Amino acid sequence: MEWASSGPDCRSIVNHQAYELNEVLRGQHKRAVWHLHGDVNDAKTIVLTSSSYNRLYPGGEQETQWKAALEVFRSIIARKSLVFIGYGLGDIQIIEQLLDIAKLFDGVPGPHYVLATEEVKWKVIAKGLPVEVVWFKEKGEPLLELLRAMELIGSPFTSSATFTLDSTGPVADFNPQNPAFNVRFRPKGNQVKGRDDQLEAVRQQLTQGRRTAIGQTAAFHGVGGLGKTQLAVEYAYKFRDEYPGGVVWLEADSDIDAQLIELAVKSRWVSPQSEHKDKLEIALRRIRSSSDILLVFDNVEERAEIEPYLPETNADPHILLTSRDNHAGFTTVDLDLLTNEVAFELLIQEANRTPENESEEDAARKIVEALGGLPLAIELAGAFIDEYGISWSGYLNLLNQDLSQALPTGISSFTHHEAGLFRTLQV
Structure with missing residues (x-):
């Protein structure tokens, strides 16, 4: 701050001072200290609580006089190179702005940099942001020496004796x-x-049905x-190309948190070396703020168990649910029992053979x-007949x-949900 604010031409600007911010954008002030999250000398300007964040950032009831501050910040992200000093990019709102601008301009803005000690370097990299890490050995004089070198060299940074540009380069990985x-399950396709x-009913509901407060839903x-x-x-595989952000199955x-942590690593949202809390934070933000994804919650019993997600x-x-029960906010598509003829075709298909004579048919x-026209039961029966070579009449006797x-x-279906089937059949 001492380096940045030195000189008589430096201006100090508080977050919502629209006129002064506009002057900065027009290049009227070469040096300015902008208190984006407020000035400690003016409590009304401090951005700290959730309500104050909502004044500045989208997602809440953003106040009109603060919108200019956010637009200026986004413009700076798009037009300038930023250097984050003494800040690990832990603020999810800042992260959202960086990611959104990078997406809008296809990764062109910047480059942006963050200064970090080597011990926290991987934490920064784990967040998967469009920034490059410039690391230094320790705070104090090494950091000041790095800042002096950066002031002399300018941007873009190049390797020198006084600082090291992280060898991983941009964090696009x-x-x-x-x-x-x-x-996690395989499709059966035309089987x-x-x-x-x-x-077709689910597709119709998700694309043209009534929108709810949480998006287009079906169950x-x-x-x-x-x-x-x-x-x-089947729906996820058939329409996966309609969802640029992908399909998230939970x-x-x-344990949904554990599933999200695993997903964050496998989808390369974060580095495997990052802490679990960082992986979970990024994954939650990804699934809760995206509009280009299909979100599937399988086997929901109570809506409360998925509410945080x-x-x-x-x-x-x-959003697509599977459930035994109806849930508020989700348009249900009821599944009926298969007709005897369709069920017979399915049994023949799964058994991989046809009855030899009228008695066996x-x-x-x-x-x-x-088996009551239950697809899962028929699938398992056919698999048993195919596996053990038992006759149709022999299997009927065993079933009775x-x-x-x-x-x-020992024989399972594609989705391994036999427990629910047995409860149904026993009723």
Whole structure:
């Protein structure tokens, strides 16, 4: 600050002083200290609490007289090179502005730099920002020496005896804007039977249905064994190209935070060396602020369990649930039992063979009736018949005698949701 503010021509400007900010943009002041987050000598200007952040940044009720400050800041990001000193870029609002400007101008603005000790270098890199890291050994004289060298050399920085430009260069390798696709199950494609109408209904709802406060929503609804998860998988694969930001799949009945931390690393949103809290922070910001993604919550029991992960009001993603229950804010697409004929076709397909004679065909149709038109049950029955080579009548006898042996845990479906199926069949 002493270096930046020295000289009689330096101006001190507080965040919302629109006229003075405009003078800076016009180049009237070569040197200025701009208190973007306020001046300690004027408590009204301090940006510290959540309500004060909402005055300055989008997402809340932004006050008119503060909008100029944000627009000036964004203009500076786009037109100038910034050097962050003594700041680890931990403010999520600053991060959003950097990422948004880089996206708008296809990464052209800058270059921007952040000064960091080597011990925190990876924390900065982990955030995946459009900045380059210039690291120094320790604070005090080494940092002052670096600043003096930068003042003499100017920008862009080049290697010298007084400071080192981080060898990793720009942090483009780790970028929270990288598209994601973490659907953990395989699609069945045209092997899915009798569900074309439901897939089309979900697509219609997500693209043309009534928008809710959290975006375009839909839910596959029904008892266990109807294939809700598999249909969500089919939708994700079929329409993945319609979502430039990718598809984020979260198991609502498992630790969602852990899933997001893993996703942040696999999608290269952050460096693997970063702390878990940083990975989670970036992942949460990514899924809650994006409008170009499909967000899938599988096996939701209570809306409260996914509430912390739903989008902010200024985002407009597509959200798809699978659930046994209806949930407020989500338009349900009910899944019915398969008709006997469609269920019979599915059983033949999964068993990989047709009945040899009329008696065996009759047994196959009775298997379908016994399993109640549940796609998951029929899929498992067909897999059992195919795996063990049992006759249709032999399997029917086994099914009538012992359900647990006829649908053993050793054989699983594409989505591994057999527990829900057994509860349904036992009812």
